[in-house]
Amino acid sequence: MCGIFGATDKERFKTLYGLNRERGDFSFGCLLLGKNKDIQLCEAQPGVVEVEEFFNNDYSYLLGHTQAPTSSARKFDRSTSHPFIDGDWVVAHNGVLSNFEILKAKYLPEHCNPVDSSIIPVLLNLLQDQSELETIKNVMEAIEGTYSLWMFNSVSKNIYVARCGSTLYGNDLTCEFSSYPDIGLKELHDNTIYLVTSEGLTDVSGFEGNSPFFII
Amino acid sequence: MLQTNNTPSVVIPVSGGMDSTVLLHKASNQYKKIHAVSFNYNQKHSKELDCASYQVNLLKDKLGSENITHNVIDISFFKDIAQTSALTNNDIQVAKARDAMGDPQTVNYVPFRNLMLLSICLAHAESLNAEAVWHGAAQADSIAGYWDGSSEFVDEINKVASLNRRKRIKIEAPLLNSSKTEIVCLGVLNKVDFHHTWTCYEGDAEACGECTACSLRLQGFVKSGYIDPISYKKEIDWNSYNCIPL
Numbered sequence: 364m365c366g367i368f369g370a371t372d373k374e375r376f377k378t379l380y381g382l383n384r385e386r387g388d389f390s391f392g393c394l395l396l397g398k399n400k401d402i403q404l405c406e407a408q409p410g411v412v413e414v415e416e417f418f419n420n421d422y423s424y425l426l427g428h429t430q431a432p433t434s435s436a437r438k439f440d441r442s443t444s445h446p447f448i449d450g451d452w453v454v455a456h457n458g459v460l461s462n463f464e465i466l467k468a469k470y471l472p473e474h475c476n477p478v479d480s481s482i483i484p485v486l487l488n489l490l491q492d493q494s495e496l497e498t499i500k501n502v503m504e505a506i507e508g509t510y511s512l513w514m515f516n517s518v519s520k521n522i523y524v525a526r527c528g529s530t531l532y533g534n535d536l537t538c539e540f541s542s543y544p545d546i547g548l549k550e551l552h553d554n555t556i557y558l559v560t561s562e563g564l565t566d567v568s569g570f571e572g573n574s575p576f577f578i579i
Numbered sequence: 580m581l582q583t584n585n586t587p588s589v590v591i592p593v594s595g596g597m598d599s600t601v602l603l604h605k606a607s608n609q610y611k612k613i614h615a616v617s618f619n620y621n622q623k624h625s626k627e628l629d630c631a632s633y634q635v636n637l638l639k640d641k642l643g644s645e646n647i648t649h650n651v652i653d654i655s656f657f658k659d660i661a662q663t664s665a666l667t668n669n670d671i672q673v674a675k676a677r678d679a680m681g682d683p684q685t686v687n688y689v690p691f692r693n694l695m696l697l698s699i700c701l702a703h704a705e706s707l708n709a710e711a712v713w714h715g716a717a718q719a720d721s722i723a724g725y726w727d728g729s730s731e732f733v734d735e736i737n738k739v740a741s742l743n744r745r746k747r748i749k750i751e752a753p754l755l756n757s758s759k760t761e762i763v764c765l766g767v768l769n770k771v772d773f774h775h776t777w778t779c780y781e782g783d784a785e786a787c788g789e790c791t792a793c794s795l796r797l798q799g800f801v802k803s804g805y806i807d808p809i810s811y812k813k814e815i816d817w818n819s820y821n822c823i824p825l
Binding site for chain 1: 677722759791797801815
């Protein structure tokens with residue numbers, strides 16, 4: 364399993380990266396949104412953010428992912444590392460999609476990426492609805508498992524996070540979120556989609572999650 | 580009638596939990612001879628072993644008592660080795676699903692337990708000239724953070740077993756792609772007495788309802804529309820999920 368995190372500040376991003384390495388230290392991925400609307404995307408092996416030159420811009424938001432391989436793919440390969448891109452969507456995901464094979468057979472028989480998460484941005488394009496939010500809801504309800512994820516749309520520049528079962532903490536004031544808990548971060552609601560802006564984390568929709576866990 | 584050694588037989592590790600119990604009953608439809616094996620590794624929830632014995636005894640009528648055996652193998656030394664697990668170390672609290680979800684490997688994981696247990700099962704199967712070992716790993720095992728319950732683990736251990744020069748026994752995991760809901764339904768189909776199965780990692784009189792194992796079991800019952808017949812410490816409002824008694 365993996366960790367996802369996001370922050371508006373470079374130093375906090377580094378801190379959250381350090382914490383989320385507990386959840387997976389096989390590879391690191393990020394999407395850095397520049398204040399000039401430019402986008403820096405990276406899939407790398409651990410340690411890259413320690414290189415000062417890595418951050419070469421002023422950022423409005425920094426999104427990250429730490430990966431622990433849950434499949435036999437133990438050799439670093441950008442194609443099997445988060446974030447995954449399809450069309451306008453960029454997605455990083457933490458968790459296991461238990462119906463990955465079923466979804467592939469139903470929608471994408473030729474999808475060959477072995478990482479289950481890779482199917483999510485493809486589904487976001489495939490299950491498009493009248494609004495971005497409805498589209499996300501369709502996908503969240505199509506996938507089964509315990510997960511949290513961030514999604515970025517390169518056209519609208521909107522960032523969303525959602526969780527179903529898996530841990531995800533956030534701070535409405537600092538606009539941060541993280542799979543790994545930290546001081547000031549509170550657990551985000553389950554089966555809920557949040558819009559992440561510089562104003563905070565806004566609960567924008569609920570969805571019917573399909574977690575294998577029953578929580579009392 | 581006594582079966583000869585040529586009667587196809589299978590070795591099944593039966594913990595007394597839901598998955599291995601359903602598997603045991605499924606096997607009784609396919610095999611005329613079953614060698615059930617349970618392990619006492621000084622687990623907190625050793626009451627599962629009573630459930631395993633109960634379930635094996637139920638099948639004696641169906642298969643004939645000479646055609647189903649049950650060995651409870653004592654590997655209680657393992658408790659002293661596997662000190663990092665909440666299941667064997669009383670100083671570590673069992674991880675609740677609420678806290679553990681998304682954890683790549685919770686404290687409920689017992690170091691290399693399945694590799695050891697399956698190795699013993701393979702040795703048992705080879706000695707008994709059994710055809711296969713049926714392993715109760717299910718889809719949820721990987722989701723719950725057990726690498727040694729994954730399909731890759733089963734594939735790899737089978738590669739090792741295939742190096743055997745005389746008897747190549749295969750580990751089969753018929754439930755590996757089955758959800759808990761599907762396992763409950765399969766159990767209902769096979770008339771499994773779920774009341775005498777024990778899943779909870781705590782060793783208390785009632786199931787906690789909150790550990791990862793209880794949480795997966797409960798979801799399986801809720802989604803299949805049946806009331807779990809065992810009692811839980813926390814009240815479950817089965818009516819609100821439209822669940823019916825088994």
